[in-house]
Amino acid sequence: MPDRIMGFTCRAHRVLPDGSYDYLRTMFEGRYSILLPGPMLLHRKYFTAINKLPASVFKMVDHYNNCDDLAINFIVSIIIKDASGICIIPKKYVKIDNTAKKFAGLKADDKHYSNRTKCLNELTDIYGYMPLQYSDVFVSAVDQKPLKL
Numbered sequence: 001m002p003d004r005i006m007g008f009t010c011r012a013h014r015v016l017p018d019g020s021y022d023y024l025r026t027m028f029e030g031r032y033s034i035l036l037p038g039p040m041l042l043h044r045k046y047f048t049a050i051n052k053l054p055a056s057v058f059k060m061v062d063h064y065n066n067c068d069d070l071a072i073n074f075i076v077s078i079i080i081k082d083a084s085g086i087c088i089i090p091k092k093y094v095k096i097d098n099t100a101k102k103f104a105g106l107k108a109d110d111k112h113y114s115n116r117t118k119c120l121n122e123l124t125d126i127y128g129y130m131p132l133q134y135s136d137v138f139v140s141a142v143d144q145k146p147l148k149l
Contacts, residue, residue, distance in 0.1 A: 005042050005076055005085035006139075007035030013120055013132055021124060023116040031134035035085035037069050042076075049075050060122050066112070067119035074123050074131055083135035 010032035012024045023034075053071060061068045076084040124130045 003080050005035045005040055007040045007085055008088050009036040009038055010087040021120040023120050031136045032087055033132040033134050034073050054126055056126050064115045066115055070119050077131040083133045087138050089138050089140050
């Protein structure tokens, strides 16, 4: 039974000199602390914990219309007391839907990354500490067939 989130897109956070946290669009010094959905594989044993997140977490997600994945990374890290996920490096990406390029997604919003930084800090305030931990563990896909995303 997997304890960690499995995902294909890794990101990180960093501590700023004032003690606050910054969301990064990339990894940090070759390490990551956040797995993004798209796809994110998560064991069903975490669903109950996700459904029981504090009301303030749901309010934050609704306010920013974002950051639900950060809340999931937080709760998994809190439960296992370790890095929340393992990043999978596929041999090859294959787009199965070329129309997906027409949808810019949340990251097209100018405030997307600053909102994610705000979420990191709000989640840290809600839980009283920063549970996200860095990992440098990567799993390479060994199957010769390309993954269809």
